[in-house]
Amino acid sequence: MASRETRLRALALYKELHRLGREYPDPSYDFHGRMRKLFEKNRTLTDKDEIENALKLGEYIKNETLALYSLRKYRHLKRMYPPGSSSTTDSS
Structure with missing residues (x-):
């Protein structure tokens, strides 16, 4: 039988x-x-x-999903700036 702490971890992961x-x-x-x-x-x-x-697999899925969202946001930001524009300026 699963302990109360394990059950709460599973519910938190599900949420x-x-x-x-x-x-x-x-x-x-x-x-x-x-x-x-x-x-x-x-x-x-x-x-x-x-x-x-099973809980470790769930945590892995959560972390991979978060990485997918971060990558999606990064790609969106990259598309917002035209190619060749640079944040560094030449001082020479």
Whole structure:
């Protein structure tokens, strides 16, 4: 049986992933549906090591999603400036 702390960690992770999924760039991917299926599949885990591995996978997915969003923002900012414009100036 999972401890209370583990259950709270899983719920917090689910909420974070749910919030991150709102801005997922590809609507055809069904981020929320896939996330829900993963959590439902792992609902019956009882071994502490298996639970910990599932939580680590969830954290990995969260970090990769955050990296995807950061990259998307960076690419958008890069497109906003014309090519060849530089923030450094020549003083010679």
